[in-house]
Structure formats: structure tokens, C-alpha cells
Amino acid sequence: MQDRTAFNRVPQVTVDFWVIKLMAVTMGETAADYLAVNMGLGLSATSLIMSGVLIVALALQFAQKRYRPWAYWLAVVLVSVVGTLITDNLVDNFGVPLMTTTIAFTALLALTFAVWFAAERTLSIHSIFTTRREGFYWLAILFTFALGTAAGDLVAEQFALGYLATGILFGMILLSLTIGYFALGLDPVLGFWLAYIFTRPLGASMGDLLSQPGEFGGFGLGTVITSAVFLGTIAVIVLYMTVQQNSAKQMQG
């Protein structure tokens, strides 16, 4: 391992990265729904609380000054929650059409990348060394979640597809992007961010497919069991990543 990669503040993009990212998405959405609906806190109060928790998590992540799996993935789960809540708030509280939010978040994401590139002359996700670059990275992640939520809900609402059909659609897009990356020379940074957007609706439809009752097209595991399974798997992978990281460091030192 090169010396500088040890101080990159975000993880290498590997298979376990995408597995855990997918599950973090589902966990995030379920947690947001649970707080807003089951506990009756309402969308506005939930958004305020979760934004506060997100700020704490991001402060922890920024304070690490390097990649630590627990801090990074905690921040991702919470960005997922807040990104989803932003879209839900705009649609349910302010009556903004999903088409408008989809276009607006696409524009905001493009603007983030434009400013990022103008300031740093690179969009590389393999060289997040400084706090400013890390700021751009997390801002882009927040917008990909908001955009992924809006685009996914738009598809679900416009075409009234079932959970399985939606999952297959977004799975096919991700497969195509993967082939593009490995076989057709798709730019790694562009491919990464596109995959980051499309894993949001894929994760949400997978979670719904597992948790929702049969009469509405799911497998009927229920949200509690589904969330527990996902949370457990996330914890195991994060633990594995931490152990792996530590042993890599020992080999190095």
C-alpha cells in the first residue's frame, strides 16, 4: 500500500463498499420512516433531529482526518436519512412535484462537481486528503441521495412498477454501468457517482421487497426483521473492514 492512501479520508471502492452502501440506504430509509410515522414525530421534527445527528456524525468523521470505517459508514447512513428527508419534505410539505426535485437536484449535483473541479482541478475520490475536498465529497453524497430518492420515487409513481420490477430495472442499470467501467473504459469517477445515485433506488426497492407484505408485492419479512438483518450485516462488514485495516497497518509498520 502506498503511503498516501493510508491518509485518504474515504474508503477504496470495492465490492464490500457497494454491499454496505446498499444496506445503509435501506436502514436509513426505514429509520426515517419509523421516527416520522410510527413514533408520530412528523416529517419536520424528524428532519430537524436527524440533521442535528448528521452534523455530529460528520464532525466525528471530519475529526478522524483519515478513513475509519465506523465513522465513515455512520455518516453515510445519516446522510442517507437526511437526503431522503429533504426530498420527502419538499414533496409532502411543500408540494414540489417529483419531476422538479429530480431536475433541481441534478442541477445542484452538477454545480457541486463544477465548483469542486474549479477549486481542486480534480474530482478524484482517491485523493480526499484535505478538509475542503472532504467537504465537496460529502456535499456531493448528500445530493446523490436526494436525487436518487427523487428519481426512484418518480419512476415508482409514474410507472406504478412493483418492488421487484423496480429492483430489476435499477439492477440492470448498475450492471450496465459496471460493464461500461470494466469493458468500455467508462471514467472511474463518473461511473462511481452514477452508481452512487442508482444504488439509492435499488436499495430502497430491495428493502421494500423483503419487508412489505405479500398482498402488496413483498416477501413479508416486516420492517423490524429486515432492518435488524441489514444492521447486523452492516456491523459485521464494518468490523471486518476495521480488522482488515488494522492488520494492513501492522503489515505496513
Add this chain to the structure above:
Amino acid sequence: MKQFLLAICLIALPVGLFAGGERWLFPQIPDLAVAEAGPSLGDLGALMMITADTETIALKGDLSAAAARIKDLETAWDDAEMQMQPLNPTEWGVLDGLIDDSLSALRAAKPDAAGVAKSLAALQAELENPGATAIAGGGIQMVEGIAVTDGGGHALPCETMIADLRAALAGGALTDADAAAVTALEDKALERCNADDDSHADAFSAAALALVSK
């Protein structure tokens, strides 16, 4: 620029394939939004709710309570006959037959749970059928006399309706039987709301609200 074109192709290709294959692979899931087009018998929301309610009760195994509940469906159906039947006599006849099936299944001397479930499911499916459920020109849709959409025919945010329901529950006293039914409906509404399925969630909330304000 080449990269963006490549990315667009990589996204468009699977979307195209999916759109081509989707019609054959996945039968349409009945949905209130889909149901808004086409000819109409008027508002069947109330009938759908009573049917869903009866299904819920029957699923719990209490077939005599289910038989009592479906009496409301029979009454509502008979009351609406004069008005509904001329609108679409064919569709009306189909539904009338299915309602008769459900009634006789529940009123049999020894009702059979599987037969009851089957006839109720068939009835509900037909009620949700696009040809039968249309509300001409959008407008506010009602379930049990409670608005579940805005003026444009869009489902109200399910969070709002659940909040209304909780406010109503805080104010009113209920009989034990009603309280149980309301709790069951509230759970269903929550579950649908969590799945971002506002139209079904609102239908359950409205049914619960109707019980509370009865």
C-alpha cells in the same frame, strides 16, 4: 464529452430493454392511480374499504364478525343500485355477482375460510379494476365520506392523515370492538405509509377515522 455520451448510452440501454420486456414479465399491479382512467360506476372507495375490512376480520379467523361486517357492503351496494346500475350495467352485473359470491360464502351454514378469502379477494380485485374504479376528471376522492385526495386527485400525504387520525383518537371514546378495529387499520395505514404507498395508507386512515367519528 465522450464519457458523458457513453454514460448516457449505458443508462439508456438497460432502460430500453426493461421497458421492452416489462410488459410481458410483470403483470400490472392494481393501483388507485392506474384506476383513475376509463369508464366509471362512481366512487367505489367505500365498497373497497368494507371489503378490505371484511378480509382483515376473516383473516383473523372470526368469520361471524366478518359476516356482520359484510352486511354493510350489501346495504351500501343496494342503496347505490339505482344510481350506479345505469352508469355501466355490464360492470355493475359483474360486481353484483361477485358480491353475491362473497355474501353466500360468509353466510353458509359452515363457512369455509379458504372459500371466503378467495371470493373476497376476487371481489376486491374487481373493485380495484381500472374499468370499475374511475372517478371522472380527477377531483377529490372520498373513502367513507372522508377526502383522501386533494382537488387534483393526488393522494393526501399519508403522514397528515395519520396525524388527523391520532388527533381524533385522542378526543373520542370507543367501544372495545371499534378500538381494536381502529388499531388494526392504523397499523395497516402506518405500514403502507412507510412503504410510500400514500393511496392505500390514506384509505386505511379514512376507514379508521370513519369508525372514530361514527
